[in-house]
Amino acid sequence: MGETTAGLACSGVNKAFGGVPVLVDVHLNVRPGEIHVLLGENGAGKSTLVKIVAGLVAPDSGSIVLDGHDLAGRSVAAAQSVGVALIHQEPRLFPDLTVLENVWIDEPSRGRFRRSINLRSLGDRTRQLLDQLGCRVALDARVNSLSVADQQLVDIASALRRELRVLIVDEPTASLTPSEVQVLFGVLRSLRDDGVTIIFIGHRLEEIMSIGDRITVLRDGCVVCTLAVADTDEDELIRLMVGRDIESGIRTGGHTSGDVILTVSGLSSPGAFAGVGFEVHRGEVLGIGGLVGAGRTELLETIFGVRRRTHGTVVAGGHHIVRNADAIRAGLGLVPEDRGVNGLVVTRPIRENIVAPNMRTTSRRGVRRRSRETDLAARLIDRLRIKTLGGDQLPNQLSGGNQQKVSVAKWMAKELTVLLVDEPTRGVDVGAKAEIHGLLRELVAHGTAVIMVSSDMRELLSMSDRIVVMREGALTGELDGATADEESVLRLAAGAPGAAA
């Protein structure tokens, strides 16, 4: 690692995808040995910028200079050879291979006959790298048996085996627990102290304030400004990112007067949860709190009729819901946690994604009507302010927040009685988050009930009229949304009943 004199300089970087500018004349100077945060809404161009630095994407123009080498438009291997490494949110690893193999798999062959490397000789070196990161996994463990946190450390270990100059981490904390985040931050700080330049992309402002030295804010592909962390605060950062004021944290609280429209009783699904029962009223938000793995996602899936149940009933509007078709007929909708896999068909256009659950109204006698589909899609794209080139664009070309809006939009054309939402704003930027919250409130105001699973405490507390909490597959209690606080939810989620959290 050692001393570095010059940092990383990006100048005049431009990039457009399919005619849409993603980066416009970006200038960025990262000093050697600092943790430099890139901040911006989803779609602001952060990920594209770091992909250009890492050699994954070629810029249309501009230069990326590290120690006199211009990296623009070269390859991943070229960037690696001068010490640039990119760690993604989802570690780029090989689940079927061992830890040892994952660390070394891209080591170039060397020697007279470009002889392939004998893996067994690398054990000690690998152990050393992992110890440096405080990672205690076995070298011959298969990577798909590790936690996401350990997978990230394996990914970093792989980058560390070369002389590392610039480490880019793209939203590394999204799926980590708080203690795992602290471990990761410790690793990043010690790397910085060894002289490694770190570029950090993140959404959680508290984290950014704690880890960053300087922050560059991007908006719509342009650099807004670069600030020292010490000279700014969260409110200023949000204003810079969004460029407009956001309503945040308005507590709705306590509207539970409507009629019961969904009753869940004694519901059980093997390996996930057992004996869960509650009622949902017209026009309320029922929050479901709990730790990851408490069975909340599985509960929503079972209510929606897409997961096998062993006991219990779900009744909506007098009808029993067993299969998914029953749920949809009764006016239920589900916005799942993983929009890329379960929420959207990413290989089909936005229009078809929106139309999918609404075919009954857009078709005539079983024949699809293109004009009605186009109208419906256009109306919802407009209403939800989805940033897109049009209904024919593919969802995976959109930013996370806009994808999530498409995932919500498909249910908005119907008379919904209950909308189930699972982590509705995970990995979504501040602006889109506020818009999605606004949409949910709008639905509730029109009499729809919302059941919301959320691990974001602020979201859970501010959006919910009532909160039920799950722990290890069972309901542990119910709280009034107006009086619940973080401590009372955590006590039900993590602690023994009545014990201090």
Add this chain to the structure above:
Amino acid sequence: MKRFLQQRNLGIFAVVVALFAVFSAIEPLFATAANVERILRGIGILFVLAIGQMMVVATRNIDLSIGSTLGMSAMALAIVAKDHPSTPLVVLILIALAVGTLAGVLNGVLVAIAEVPAIIATLGTLAVYRGLVFTISDSGTVEAQFIPRAVKRLAITPTRNISWLVITGLIVAVIAWLVTQRTLTGRRLFAVGSNPDAARARGLPVTGITIGVFAAMGALAGLAGVLYVGQYGTVNASSVGIGFELTAITAVVVGGTNIFGGSGSVVGTILGCLVIGLLDNGLKVLRVDSFWQQAAEGAIILVAVVADTLIRRRQELRRALSRRSGVAWTPAS
């Protein structure tokens, strides 16, 4: 991973032992040294093809053209031997290997550069290569009398009672084991199949690896062509290598290789070949109708895949349960 594969191989090994025990109990002639040698000789060609196919499948591809590739190599060898009887054995073998490798490289280019899905690309070349076999042979047959004795000796002359078919198979297996288990290049085959996006993101030469594995498969199919000529003597355009690709895929799948890439082992593949060889020979020794033999082969592939799926699902469930202690909160500030 090692333990996992060993566990899995143990299951197939148990099947091999069970088949052997059952057939021996019913028919004493089955367990004689001569018959065991016959079984091994019978799967020599399959062996070479299946090991190549295992490597192709590990990269999340498949090669359906190998029966035709084998046919082209065998036919090219036989025609040269017939027209130029003085050609040395080494040259004949090199011709077969070259034909096979070329066919494999074309497959690889179609898949890696033209980005045709492997199942479609090789379905196409399966027909193209078969057509070429007919073209170069005038739809004919090269009779055994034109094949040099040196080639035929590959199968006929036992070296200490073990034919060259078996020895070649073993040499291929050892090399393949060393490459796939002990070298980074070999592990990259599995990396590409395990997560192609990650392979690209980490700068692995995915195109080169893909072409390389198809080329290796082609070379092995060429080698299998040499063995074919040695074993059968006669090369007939309309029968040489027909259906071999399916038997090879069966052996690979029965041997515990995930058809969706990322996993696979030489040892498992060898055991998969043995299962097929034992069934084939055992049912013959028991004089079971040949139609039932085919059905049996089909049935074991289904059993293998279902068993594999069940094991995988159990493991995933166990893994999911052990992960459930995680705590993930975003604290409100």
